[in-house]
Amino acid sequence: MSVLLEVKALSKRFSRKDSTGQAFNAVSGVDFLLEEGGFLTVTGHSGSGKTTMLTMLAGLITPSSGEVLFRGTNIFSLSDRRLSHLRSKEISFIPQGAELLGNISIYDNVRSPQLFSGGDAEDSGRVDYLLDFMGIGALAEEYPANLSGGEKRRVAIARALFNRPALILADEPTSDLDPENTVMILDLLKKINAEGTGIVMVTHDENAAACGTMRTCMAGGMLEPC
Amino acid sequence: MMSRLSPFSLVIGNIARKPFRTFILSSLVAVFCMAMFAGTVIGLKISTGTQLAADRLGADILFVPYGYEKSVQSSLLRGEPSSFYMDRGLVGELRGEKGVLRVTEQLFLATLKASCCSYPVQIIGFNPKTDFVVTPWMNQSLNRAMNENEVVAGCKISGNPGETIRLFGREFSIAAKLDPTGMGFDTSVFMEVDRARRLLLDSELGLLLRIPEGLDKSTFISSVLVKAEPGTDVTSLVNGLSEKYAIRYNLDFTAIADMISSISSKLSVFASVFRMFSAAVWVLAVMILAFVFTIILQERKKEFGILRIVGASKGHVRRLFVGEALLTSCMGAFCGVVLAALALGLFHTYIDVTLNLPRIGIGFGKTLLIGAGVFVMGLVTGPLACLPLLRKLGSIDSYLIMKEGE
Structure with missing residues (x-):
């Protein structure tokens, strides 16, 4: 199998916002490899650096040191425009809380990556397929404010899948969900992974972490096998 | 079949779903445009009208009973x-x-x-x-x-x-x-x-x-x-x-040129005050909009974070923000110019009588040109107010801020 994602000595240093201004490492020397179609789960307490790491993998913040190689290319060597394009086409991010754009419909939210992925032709069939795949086909015309938490998560996953990415980064995709919705979301992620999409999932939930083919734990900004 | 999704439709959606905010921001630009358009038209009418009056009378001195x-x-x-x-x-x-x-x-x-x-x-x-x-x-x-x-x-x-x-x-x-x-x-x-x-x-x-x-x-x-x-x-x-x-x-006597220039200078003061008022309204509009946009930016960091997640570059986010400001200004500028033109049209006789002006129009072409100029000034008001925020907009780590807020 070829390598999809290679992370080398990834670190992020922040200064505290209090009067001390003390510096600390939110992420410290993280290394790992993810093969094409792999499923890595990261568990850890709040403040352990999981989200900061995930955000760097998506190229949303720059690391203090280290590299993130996506199919051999260091994503931080790319311009903001090319990195953003990569994010819209190849690396999808499912944010915690499944945040959606509130002023456009569910249908438009799902196809929103198309806005920034280079003006591809309309693919209404893809949106319909994804909404049906997620079991929310009837909500296409609704606005995010009218959806439940579980429905929003499914819309966020559908949005992440729109451009057929090679890698999905999921930040606590089951937090605050009831057991029924949690099972549904995890089943969907497993299904997506089975179709060949690589996944890195950050979670508090031990049951969710069990979905992954590789399990890691994060503490004090460092990543270790569980 | 759904309509095509474009950055413009996203801007339209954002504006349409926030009608009160849009109304307030547009109204600010509209007030400026009304003041500027009316001030410029009346000012030009004063200078054109008084000069024309002097030319048309053809005499240099006028004697009338005291x-x-x-x-x-x-x-x-x-x-x-x-x-x-x-x-x-x-x-x-x-x-x-x-x-x-x-x-x-x-x-x-x-x-x-x-x-x-x-x-x-x-x-x-x-x-x-x-x-x-x-x-x-x-x-x-x-x-x-x-x-x-x-x-x-x-x-x-x-x-x-x-x-x-x-x-x-x-x-x-x-x-x-x-x-x-x-x-x-x-x-x-x-x-x-x-x-x-x-x-x-x-x-x-x-x-x-x-x-x-x-x-x-x-x-x-x-x-x-x-x-x-x-x-x-x-x-x-x-x-x-x-x-x-x-x-x-037992005569009053006056040089026509003096009479005209006396009327003209009195009216010019009025026109100058009007123009200064318009300029002040414009500066105020830019400042208020800048302040409001700063608040909006704080409120919408989450939204900008989502846009970054789905693949928007910093440039895309800036353009969407400026696009909204531009469209809001555009609506305000259009309404302001049209309302001012209507008001001047409806009340031109009253204005002429109040200012003691010769009843002379400045012509459709000139009015249109002034309208276009004021419209452009109104149009740039919003984007100008955004300028100080653009750097900040590009530097926010939206996703982390979004999570901090939860």
Whole structure:
């Protein structure tokens, strides 16, 4: 199998916002490899650096040191425009809380990556397929404010899948969900992974972490096998 | 089939789903555009109107009975009827003065009603042999001498050439109509001075008119207009003539240019204040919008974070933010210009009367050009207010901030 994602000595240093201004490492020397179609789960307490790491993998913040190689290319060597394009086409991010754009419909939210992925032709069939795949086909015309938490998560996953990415980064995709919705979301992620999409999932939930083919734990900004 | 999703449709969606915010921001731009458009149009109207009035009168010095200077201004500029009388002897005396090229007299009669109009009409009697003020305008529409029962009507007097008009109980035939002058001439009726005098004296109203004691009833007039010889210093000429004749004839005297520039300078102050007010409103609009956009930016960090997640570059986010500001300004600017144009159109008579302006338009082309200029200024208001925020917009780690807020 070829390598999809290679992370080398990834670190992020922040200064505290209090009067001390003390510096600390939110992420410290993280290394790992993810093969094409792999499923890595990261568990850890709040403040352990999981989200900061995930955000760097998506190229949303720059690391203090280290590299993130996506199919051999260091994503931080790319311009903001090319990195953003990569994010819209190849690396999808499912944010915690499944945040959606509130002023456009569910249908438009799902196809929103198309806005920034280079003006591809309309693919209404893809949106319909994804909404049906997620079991929310009837909500296409609704606005995010009218959806439940579980429905929003499914819309966020559908949005992440729109451009057929090679890698999905999921930040606590089951937090605050009831057991029924949690099972549904995890089943969907497993299904997506089975179709060949690589996944890195950050979670508090031990049951969710069990979905992954590789399990890691994060503490004090460092990543270790569980 | 859903409509195509584009950055523009995203901007439209954001604006349409926040109608109150959009209304407030657009209104701010609209108020600025209204003030700027109205101020510029009125300012231009003042400068054009007063200059045109000076050019059209054709005389350099005006003599009227003492106390009637304001009345003659209103009459000449806006056609407000007035009647005042003085001795004609001055005309002959002025002709012999050094520096005087031409001298002519006019007689003003104000009707209380006329068959043409629902308002009093100013009748101006002129001397065709010496006139240099009215005749140039008449020659464009009547190139022959007027008959006994003929008059020439200003462009705003109802009735066409060949039709009749009833003045002081007598029927007159309209020989011709004047082209628009933008002045009192437009609402006046012209006839020979001797005929006008007879008309007045023969009417019942003649008995009621204030003809001062001692005036020769066969020769009295209302004003004397003087054209100076080319190269003559008009101010010196006015001073010299007034020193010699003012007390003897009980006169108000003024250089037309001074009269016009006096009106003009008073109105220019008004126009300047209006322009300063517009500029202040603009600066205020930019500052308030910048403040509001700063608040909006804080409120919408989450949204910008989502846009970054789905693949928007920092440039995309900036363009969407500026796009919304531009569209909001565009709506405000359009409404402001249209409302101001409507208000000026509806209330132009009131404005002209209040400012004592000649009733002259500045032309559709110029109005359109001013409208376009003000619209562009309104349009850039929003994007200009965004400028200080653009750097900040590119540097926020939206996703982390989004999570911190939860």
